[in-house]
Amino acid sequence: GAVVSQHPSWVICKSGTSVKIECRSLDFQATTMFWYRQFPKQSLMLMATSNEGSKATYEQGVEKDKFLINHASLTLSTLTVTSAHPEDSSFYICSVGGGGNQPQHFGDGTRLSIL
Amino acid sequence: AQSVSQHNHHVILSEAASLELGCNYSYGGTVNLFWYVQYPGQHLQLLLKYFSGDPLVKGIKGFEAEFIKSKFSFNLRKPSVQWSDTAEYFCAVNGEGYQKVTFGIGTKLQVIP
Numbered sequence: 001g002a003v004v005s006q007h008p009s010w011v012i013c014k015s016g017t018s019v020k021i022e023c024r025s026l027d028f029q030a031t032t033m034f035w036y037r038q039f040p041k042q043s044l045m046l047m048a049t050s051n052e053g054s055k056a057t058y059e060q061g062v063e064k065d066k067f068l069i070n071h072a073s074l075t076l077s078t079l080t081v082t083s084a085h086p087e088d089s090s091f092y093i094c095s096v097g098g099g100g101n102q103p104q105h106f107g108d109g110t111r112l113s114i115l
Numbered sequence: 116a117q118s119v120s121q122h123n124h125h126v127i128l129s130e131a132a133s134l135e136l137g138c139n140y141s142y143g144g145t146v147n148l149f150w151y152v153q154y155p156g157q158h159l160q161l162l163l164k165y166f167s168g169d170p171l172v173k174g175i176k177g178f179e180a181e182f183i184k185s186k187f188s189f190n191l192r193k194p195s196v197q198w199s200d201t202a203e204y205f206c207a208v209n210g211e212g213y214q215k216v217t218f219g220i221g222t223k224l225q226v227i228p
Contacts, residue, residue, distance in 0.1 A: 004158075034216075043119075043205065043220040093159070098209070103149055104216055106159040 003027050004096050006107030014115055015086060021079045021110045023050075023094030029074035030096045034104065035067075038091040047092075050077040084114045117142040119208050121219035128196050129227050136191040136222050138180075138206030148189040149207040149216070150180055159205070165189065176200070201226045 003026040011019050023033055031052045036044040048069055049057040056069035066088075068080040081088050091109050098104040122137035140146060150162040163174025170182040180191045189206060206219040 041124075041220075044218045046215060046217075049215070095159075098216060103161045103164050105161075106151075108158040 004094065004105050004107040006094055006110055008110060009108055010111045010113075012113045012115065013084065016083055017114075019081045019084055019112060021081075021092055021094075021112075023077045023079070023096075023107055025075045025096045028096055028105075030077075031074065032096075032098075033071060033077040034095045034098070035069065035077075035079050036093045036095065038093060038109075044093060047079075050079075050094075052077075081112065084112070086114045088112065089114045117146070117208050117210050117215075117217045119206050119217050119219035121206050121222050123222045124220065125223045125225070127225045127227065130198055131195050132226075134191070134193040134196045134200075134224070136204055136206075136224070138189045138191065138219060139187050140189065140206075140208040141187065142208060142210050144210055147209050148180075148182060149209075150174065150178070150189075150191050151205045151207060151218075152202045153205070153221075154202045162191070162204070196224070196226050198226045198228045200224060 005024040007022045033050040035047045037047050038044045046059050047062045050069045050071040052071045058064045071077040091111050093109040094107045095104040118141045120139045148165040151159045152162045153159050162178055163172050165172045165182045173179045178193050180189050182189050203221045203223050205221045207216050209216045
């Protein structure tokens, strides 16, 4: 299956800072990547679908100006949490693949802690 | 819309005990079903999947799941668990033709040696 690298794995920063998370597909050209968020004791919630060369598709309730997604190449998508606040603290996970008969493959996730 | 319900949020078993984790989904059409596992400190990994054909699906590490269409269920089973099966297990569904996957809330399995 696809190998997905996510960086950084853990970020701690002050309130008001913008944080960028990278998701790389190492052996698979991904026209689509997915960004999920997981709160403690809750399931993964899809935030947005990142589309190479075009705008991301956001799920209902996700602020597109808060969570900026850029998918500039077939192997890299970035999620930027702008002006992060403590309520943005969460575990963010990206995935690659899926659709048809293919499962998604996940990155290791990024734990974001906003002080 | 599609949704997934996992009934057991936290399961504690002794080694060699049998395991069954419940998963029910809601979707009006044909579905693809998955079980993912997340071991402590690791990323999500695919355990097994069902797309079509034999409703009894065998996955890695001795796990299997049975798709029962009439019950909208896809329960995960293992005859004899090991300590190394301690992990969190997520059931997931996506409607055929869609890439969007919906996950259940997850079940934490703790196996006691």
